[in-house]
Amino acid sequence: MTGHHQNHHNSTTCLSQAESLSLLALSAACVAVLANTFQGDGYPLIASLALGGLAFSATFSMIRWLGPTFMRAGLKGVDMSKHHKKELPECMGAIAAMVYLLAVIIFIPFPFYKDIVAATSGGGNRDVVMHVEHVQEGRFLHRFPHGKLASYLSAVMALQSISLLGIGDDLFDIRWRHKFFIPAFASIPLLVVYFVDFGVTSVVIPTPLQPYLGELFNLGALYYVYMASVAIFSPNSINILAGINGIEVTQSIVIALLLAFNDCLYLLTPYPHPATDSHLFSLYFLLPFLGVSFALLWHNWYPARVFVGDTYCYFAGMVFVVVSILGHFSKTLILLLIPQIFNFVYSVPQLFGLVPCPRHRLPRFNARTGLLEPSVTPWTPERQPKPPVAWALKTLDKVKLLRVTLDEEGRFVETSNFTILNLWLVWRGPLREDRLAMEITGMQIVVGLFGLFVRHRLALILFKQDNLGV
């Protein structure tokens, strides 16, 4: 290795002095807060925030340190949308996932802290237990909220499963029709524990339909199908809105922030809201997720120095699934996934083969201008769309949902690819990569806030009562 390369190597894999000091200061502050929280009254929310800060520092440093290790193991990719096509470490979302998992596991004693104290001090049955097992002593279990603990553990298990399967996908490049079901496998722990532990399968019926169906309707096994569908959709929908630097992470951060904002609405009600626990639960999972995601974004934002891999997309989607299913607000999650749902529905013609689907549909990098343009599917004079498809494509073009190029004889030359990123470029014209990522992120914020508004204001039309209890 020449001296030049050695220097280059150091500059991308070591922390600068300023970075080291900032991360150390942040970590020290977080450790202090954690120690304080555990000794004092135990405010788990503050502990969760502190763990988020620690998770940020750990992810930030480990991404920097482990990049070359990942590349040596073959986990690397080329950034196609740059002048200098450099190889970058791939699958760095796996680091974020590992740090996150460690954080949420270490967090377990915090929300259950008060209960430990209560259970330990009220040891009336000590002798009975001694009699049965001879070595049994100490805390008593009956006052401990095991139901919540099992839910929490099942969420962690689902996230561990999706990490294992996501890493498998990144390693083995599993085919699209197989990988679609990866999140289904990962959601099994969640569904199984829900089944043995909770088992509520009723949904509230919208007011206009209540005369016919009653107030509650028991979906039974269908409720599990519904949960599995959400679990399959959320991770996959984040995975297919990808292809430009930072977009996987920013969309996940926006959704996490909006979910956390929604959770806070329940915590700030003037009276204790019955769903407070569910939304605290959700925050405990979202805060460390935001920590690791910001650290990842730092390195994945334009111009990217690392790629996140499918692992991160699946993982992020699954975080949203576990908090919304265990917190019983999966409909809210669906409202926040509207851009992803649009992207999926819009992609259907290509995903199901009505229109030819190239291997990659990410926007095309124009090396001359340095801007991204919509990528296209070419049509040859011999291979033209069938008449109904041709009619549909022209209609989409007319309503500005596609760009169709015809030759002078009216034959199809090319059509833009069916992804929201390409469509945005059709609307807005060529954009630089970071500009496109920012605009899509802005759109996700606006649509998400509108979704939450719908959730809390217009829901009163369909349901007698909003969960906020207004």
Place this chain on the structure above:
Amino acid sequence: MTGHHQNHHNSTTCLSQAESLSLLALSAACVAVLANTFQGDGYPLIASLALGGLAFSATFSMIRWLGPTFMRAGLKGVDMSKHHKKELPECMGAIAAMVYLLAVIIFIPFPFYKDIVAATSGGGNRDVVMHVEHVQEGRFLHRFPHGKLASYLSAVMALQSISLLGIGDDLFDIRWRHKFFIPAFASIPLLVVYFVDFGVTSVVIPTPLQPYLGELFNLGALYYVYMASVAIFSPNSINILAGINGIEVTQSIVIALLLAFNDCLYLLTPYPHPATDSHLFSLYFLLPFLGVSFALLWHNWYPARVFVGDTYCYFAGMVFVVVSILGHFSKTLILLLIPQIFNFVYSVPQLFGLVPCPRHRLPRFNARTGLLEPSVTPWTPERQPKPPVAWALKTLDKVKLLRVTLDEEGRFVETSNFTILNLWLVWRGPLREDRLAMEITGMQIVVGLFGLFVRHRLALILFKQDNLGV
């Protein structure tokens, strides 16, 4: 690819007709048993056995199908102890681990089945719950043994963690002094849940010491150090007794069978034993483990067609850790690990650098005879051991615990490497690879049975009462 290679490819990656039929028959029988078990009274032990059969079939088939995929992803290694040094898929223990995890997760409803029924039918508080949450309905939580569920889930989490970290180790070839602590990280979920959920940190004091220390002694935080030590030792000790075809899997199968045998002793007592639950719990984890391990052994036994990877060794060691810690028989586990403990202690001179340690210490393959011989560390006339080390080496040679070769002037020429496999070859002379594996496995069985005998007969001298209650 030529026709010849294509055939070769098929013969090693597809199941033969006989294999397909056998596996299908086994799977069908197991599914029938499972369905029956779930509908009937629910004997979880039979369900666990059936899941073990299914896990065997799944692991067997997937190892065959996914071998080439693993090799394409770079997970491959060369078998050094063969005439034809062929590349084989590496890290196939990851498949065994994944199938195992799915099996123990799907198993969750079985042991908790009776409780589900009981909890569903006795719904006295239904209206109260409705009042609080509006959509809460169905089963009630207070009659459900959540304590056991949380233990079970923490065990699965620890096993998922060790799989994630083991795969990381196989991918990135982590340095010895770092990987030593991998199991410590993986045991965090176990320890954390033990802390919030159970918290028994007392040990029974041996009878001769009871006048001084009392009947029970509360180790407090030291108990967690003890559990972490067992968790670090067991996986690592299995990982370092490796290097010849099949040995990682056979030692794990022997330990699992002996633990299962010990569990059965508690189930067959004429009266219900207080520790029955703990030992049932242990069997639920051991039976599927035996299923996946036998499928792996089929392919890893001499001449190996796949390698198991560090993932399997860590994973197997962690299975023993979770059952013995949650079942409170970690001292029994230590008795069953005596050959591994010997191997570790014997390795210390090389692990800690008193004697030079080559990169690989596996026995040397003699291509002329086709037999394995002890591998050696060479000494040059310039680089001789220091006097105390030289004295120790010569003493070990005298008591037949090492083979030392001196030249005519009394200088060290070579010493056999410090592993139990090399020592066995020093004792028994050159052996074929499968013969060596069989003899070491036989030794493990004899030592293990003796350990169990000590556990149940001689323990009465040290403790007032054996757990078997005799």
